[in-house]
Structure formats: C-alpha cells, structure tokens
Amino acid sequence: MTRPADNAEAAGAAEQRREQMLRAALDVIMERGYADTRIADVAEHAGTSPALVIYYFKTRDQLLTEAIGYAEDAWYATGVQRLAAIPAAAGQLTELIAMTCLPDTDPLPRGEWLLWxxxxxxxxxxxxxxxxxxxxxERWREAIRTIVLAGQEAGEFSPVDADEFAITLSALLDGMAVQIALDDPDVQPPRAYDLAMRYAAGQLGFDWKPASARDRRSQGRR
Amino acid sequence: MTRPADNAEAAGAAEQRREQMLRAALDVIMERGYADTRIADVAEHAGTSPALVIYYFKTRDQLLTEAIGYAEDAWYATGVQRLAAIPAAAGQLTELIAMTCLPDTDPLPRGEWLLWxxxxxxxxxxxxxxxxxxxxxERWREAIRTIVLAGQEAGEFSPVDADEFAITLSALLDGMAVQIALDDPDVQPPRAYDLAMRYAAGQLGFDWKPASARDRRSQGRR
DNA sequence: AAAGTTTGACTGAACATTCAGTCTAGATTG
DNA sequence: CAATCTAGACTGAATGTTCAGTCAAACTTT
Incomplete structure (x- = not known):
C-alpha cells in the first residue's frame, strides 16, 4: 500500500526510477497522446519492463495522471524562477506571455502545448x-494577478481590474496555445506573442513595441 | 464502395439511418468522450447492432470523425442563420460571442464545448x-473578419486591423470556451460573455453596456 | 401476373487483437 | 539470508471487425 520508495537517505535511487518513468511517460504521451500511451511503451522508453512500471504506479491511469501533474509542476516552477529574476512588472508580464507563446525547449517543440x-x-x-x-x-491566473497588482502599485500599469484582466489574459493565452499546439499556419508563435502583448500593453497602458523579427528570439532569455 | 443509400427519392431511408447513427455517436462522445466511445454504445443508442454501424461507416474512426464533422457543420450552419437575421454589425458580433459563451441547447449543456x-x-x-x-x-475567423469589415464600412467600428482582431478574438473565445467546458467556477458563461464583449467593444469602439444579471438570458435570442 | 432473380439492409456469431495487470522465479543489496 | 527489486511469460477481459447468411422489396422474365 505504501509507495515503493520511502528510502529516506539521499533521495533514494527508487525516487530516481520514479522520475525516470514519469519522464518516459511524458515523452510517450507527447508523441502518441494520452489515450494511445501503453504501459509497454513507457517501460521500453525507460528501459525496463511493464511489470516494473505497475510496481511503481499501481495503475496505468495513476502513472499518466501523475506524469501530467509532474510536467505541470515543473513548468510552473521554471516559470516562477524566471519571473523572479525580472525586476519590473512589465518585464515579468512580457516573460510570462513569452513563456506561453514562444517555445524554447528543444525536444518536441510543441510537446508542452499538446499536453495541455x-x-x-x-x-x-x-x-x-x-x-x-x-x-x-489557478496558479497561473494568480501569477498574472500578482504581477498586475505589483505593477499598479509601482505606477507602471493602469488601474484596470486585476481579476478580470487575469481571467481575460489567461483565456487569450489558452486560445493562442491551442493554435500554436495545432500548428495553425495563420497563428505562429511570434504572431501569437505580438497579439497577446499588444492586448496586455493596451489594457495596462505600458509601452511596448513589437520586436523586429530578428530580435525576437533573443529577448533576454537563454 | 458506393454509399449504401443512393435512392434518389425522398432523401433515402438509409440516409436517415446514417444521421441517426451520427447523432447517436455524438451523444455518446459528449457523454463518455471520444476515446471511450465504443461502437457497441453507439449501436445501442441508435437501437441497432454494432455490425450495422460498421456496415455504414467502414470503421470506428470514420464514424467518430464524421460525427464530429457533422456536429461542427450543424453548429456553423445555425450560426450563419442567426447572424443573417441581424442587421447591424455590432449586433452580429454580439450574437457571435453569445453563441460561443452562452449555452442554450437543452441536452447536455456543455456538450458542444466538450466536443471541441x-x-x-x-x-x-x-x-x-x-x-x-x-x-x-477558418470559417469562424472569416465570419468575424467579415463582420468587422462590414462594421467599419458602415462606420460602426474603429479601423483596427480586421485580420488581427479576428485572430485575437477567436483565440479569446477559444480560451473562454475551455473554461466554460471545464466548468471553471471563476469563469461562468455570463462572465465569459461580459469579458469577451468588453474586449470587442473596447477594440472596435462601439457602445456596449453589460446587461444586468436578470436581462442576460433574454437578450433577443430564443 | 406468377415465378424467378437481383439488390441492399440488416444480423448473430465468431475471430483476432490488443493490453492492463498478475505470477513466478531470479537478481541485487544491505 | 532476508528484503527489496526486476523481468519475461502469461492471462483474462474488452472490443473492433469480419463473415456467412436472412429477409424484404424491387425488378425481370416468361
């Protein structure tokens, strides 16, 4: 009944196995989609047997669910980290929008969005x-809200309703994410980014000029 | 190889069978989701046997795909019909936004969105x-674009870029649709509608005042 | 018009496959 | 050696698809 790995010492090797499997599961999910992800695929991807996968995650559904949660937590964590490194609220919001619109992870470019x-x-x-x-x-919307309130406090942003702005912007970003995930030729990442930024800048009243095409990739992110 | 029904007279009974099955498929898809829709379920829902379903739609995937196409075509058709009955561009856009945000079909309220x-x-x-x-x-975006251009022609709307507005609004509506489909308590239909309308009215510069709560359901739609 | 013939709609019973999850026996480790 | 871990083979259930016909109506032929 208890999780297989509770070795306290040194973040047990078992814990590593777990994460290895979660990552393997994510790879397969992004490639084949949740519905077509077989335990055998995950096992093979992780270099083990199906039985072991079941040994760690009682059931297929639990494995996949946990994998998705794992991915989202990771995504959020790197988001928080990046935002923390940026001083001004406008910059933070820009980074947040960039994170949703502009892919930067090498493996499976649209993977994260497909997962959504x-x-x-x-x-x-x-x-x-x-x-x-x-x-x-909720976390994501709260992040937007916090940035907006901070920006208003600092006088960077107009006094719009932070809650409503957060809901609207996150809906807009979700919609853009759909288009990006589905590789819509009319809504490529840079354009989605421009449009979302134009909305945000317009609403909050901060200055923002579309970066020229050649600058877009190197906007202070590595 | 030919379709089972090519009886010229009276829209063949076979064609009715087909549609009956498509609708049955839609019911099941909306209830169980695409992945968990068994052809046995569809057959039962349509009062026939699995074999007959395959008889009409060579394969399960074709049945389900065709069902989804059927639903989208129907949705678009009623959309076009409704919009055609409205004179002013602002009214048309309002109706279009209402269609995406405010559910009005009795059976399975969120069904259409879940399908998306x-x-x-x-x-x-x-x-x-x-x-x-x-x-x-594409059709939906084009509809928005057309309305915007007509409205600008008539002097109702500000001269924003119609293409960019169409992309942004449809992304926003997609995002709202996600929240509505998932029944997010913070983004209920009326609120989604308000926020989307506020965006549209703000961008295009036409007057729009949020309907009071009690008026919202009866805004000239049946 | 009666007898045969074709055609298309439909069915029940198999068939074949795919997988999640189990079992057992062996390896590893402390 | 005892506990933990691992893997290959296996099983049982679910389910898409096939198939060999049945049935009724329309059409042809005599």
Missing amino acids: LDLWALSPRNPGVAAVRRKFD | LDLWALSPRNPGVAAVRRKFD
Missing part, C-alpha cells in the same frame, strides 16, 4: 486530471 | 479530425 490539449480533454471525466488542471490554472 | 476539447486533443494525430478543425476555425 490532452489535459483539457481528459479533465471532464477524470477527477485526478481535473485537479491538476485546476491547480495549474 | 476532444477535437483539439485529437487533431495532432488524426488527419481527418485535423481537417474538420481547420475548416471550422
């Missing part, structure tokens, strides 16, 4: 996934 | 579904 699509499609019938999504959404 | 989530999640790996989505998206 699965996440949404699964949520209505899978309470575990729904919980992950809910938390993810 | 499946549509999106399926698109990356299912060319047939991807084609349906692409067409759907």
Whole structure:
C-alpha cells in the first residue's frame, strides 16, 4: 500500500526510477497522446519492463495522471524562477506571455502545448486530471494577478481590474496555445506573442513595441 | 464502395439511418468522450447492432470523425442563420460571442464545448479530425473578419486591423470556451460573455453596456 | 401476373487483437 | 539470508471487425 520508495537517505535511487518513468511517460504521451500511451511503451522508453512500471504506479491511469501533474509542476516552477529574476512588472508580464507563446525547449517543440490539449480533454471525466488542471490554472491566473497588482502599485500599469484582466489574459493565452499546439499556419508563435502583448500593453497602458523579427528570439532569455 | 443509400427519392431511408447513427455517436462522445466511445454504445443508442454501424461507416474512426464533422457543420450552419437575421454589425458580433459563451441547447449543456476539447486533443494525430478543425476555425475567423469589415464600412467600428482582431478574438473565445467546458467556477458563461464583449467593444469602439444579471438570458435570442 | 432473380439492409456469431495487470522465479543489496 | 527489486511469460477481459447468411422489396422474365 505504501509507495515503493520511502528510502529516506539521499533521495533514494527508487525516487530516481520514479522520475525516470514519469519522464518516459511524458515523452510517450507527447508523441502518441494520452489515450494511445501503453504501459509497454513507457517501460521500453525507460528501459525496463511493464511489470516494473505497475510496481511503481499501481495503475496505468495513476502513472499518466501523475506524469501530467509532474510536467505541470515543473513548468510552473521554471516559470516562477524566471519571473523572479525580472525586476519590473512589465518585464515579468512580457516573460510570462513569452513563456506561453514562444517555445524554447528543444525536444518536441510543441510537446508542452499538446499536453495541455490532452489535459483539457481528459479533465471532464477524470477527477485526478481535473485537479491538476485546476491547480495549474489557478496558479497561473494568480501569477498574472500578482504581477498586475505589483505593477499598479509601482505606477507602471493602469488601474484596470486585476481579476478580470487575469481571467481575460489567461483565456487569450489558452486560445493562442491551442493554435500554436495545432500548428495553425495563420497563428505562429511570434504572431501569437505580438497579439497577446499588444492586448496586455493596451489594457495596462505600458509601452511596448513589437520586436523586429530578428530580435525576437533573443529577448533576454537563454 | 458506393454509399449504401443512393435512392434518389425522398432523401433515402438509409440516409436517415446514417444521421441517426451520427447523432447517436455524438451523444455518446459528449457523454463518455471520444476515446471511450465504443461502437457497441453507439449501436445501442441508435437501437441497432454494432455490425450495422460498421456496415455504414467502414470503421470506428470514420464514424467518430464524421460525427464530429457533422456536429461542427450543424453548429456553423445555425450560426450563419442567426447572424443573417441581424442587421447591424455590432449586433452580429454580439450574437457571435453569445453563441460561443452562452449555452442554450437543452441536452447536455456543455456538450458542444466538450466536443471541441476532444477535437483539439485529437487533431495532432488524426488527419481527418485535423481537417474538420481547420475548416471550422477558418470559417469562424472569416465570419468575424467579415463582420468587422462590414462594421467599419458602415462606420460602426474603429479601423483596427480586421485580420488581427479576428485572430485575437477567436483565440479569446477559444480560451473562454475551455473554461466554460471545464466548468471553471471563476469563469461562468455570463462572465465569459461580459469579458469577451468588453474586449470587442473596447477594440472596435462601439457602445456596449453589460446587461444586468436578470436581462442576460433574454437578450433577443430564443 | 406468377415465378424467378437481383439488390441492399440488416444480423448473430465468431475471430483476432490488443493490453492492463498478475505470477513466478531470479537478481541485487544491505 | 532476508528484503527489496526486476523481468519475461502469461492471462483474462474488452472490443473492433469480419463473415456467412436472412429477409424484404424491387425488378425481370416468361
């Protein structure tokens, strides 16, 4: 009944195995989609046997759900980290929008977004996934809200309603994410970024000029 | 190889069978989700046997894909019809936004939106579904563009870039649709509607005052 | 018009496959 | 050696699809 690995010392090797499997699961999910992710695929990707996967995650659903949660937590964590390194609220908001619109991870460019699509499609019938999504959404919206309030405090932003702005912007970003995930030729990442930024800058009344095409990739992110 | 029904007279009974099955498929998809829709379920829902379903739609995937296309076409058709009955561009845009934000079909309130989530999640790996989505998206965006251009022609709207507005608004509406589909308590239909309308009115510079709560349901739609 | 013939809609019973999850026996480690 | 871990083979259930026909209606032929 207890999790297989509770070795206290040195973040047990078992814990590493777990994460290895979670990452393997994510790879497969992003490639084949949640519905077509077989335990055998994950096992192979992780260089082990199906039995071991079940040994660590009692059930397939738990493995996949946990994997999605793992991915979202990781995404959020790097987000917080990046934002913390930026002083002005306008810069933070810019980075936040860039994170949703401009892909930067090498493996499977659109992987993260495809994961969101699965996440949404699964949520209505899978309470575990729904919980992950809910938390993810809430945190993200709260992040926007906080930035807006800070920016208003500092006099950078106009006094719009922070809650409503957060909801609207996050909806807009979700919509852009859909287009990016589905590789819509009319809404490529740079354009999605421009449009979202134009909305944010317009609403909050801060200056922002579209970067020229050649600068777009190197906007202070590595 | 030919379609089962080519009886010229009276829209063949076979064609009715087909539609009956498509609708049954939609019911099941909205209830269980695409991935968990068994052809046995569809058959039962349509009062026939699995074999007959396959008889009409060579394969499960074709049935489901066709069902989704069927639904989207129907949705678009009623949309066009409704919009055609409205004179002013501002009214048309309002109706369009209402259609995406405010549910009005009795059966399975959020059904249509849940279908979109499946549509999106399926698109990356299912060319047939991807084609349906692409067409759907394009038509919808084009509808927005046309309304905007007409409104500008008539002097109702500010001269914003119609293409960019269409992309941004449709992304915003997609995002709102996600929240509505997932029944997010912070983004209920009326609020989504208000926020989207505020964006549209703000950008295009037409007057719009939030309807009071009690008026919202009866805004000239039946 | 009666007898045969074709055609398309439909069915029940198999078939074949795919997988999640189990079992057992062996390896590893402390 | 005892506890933990690992893997390959296996099983049982679910389910998409096929198939060999049945049935009724329309059409042809005599």
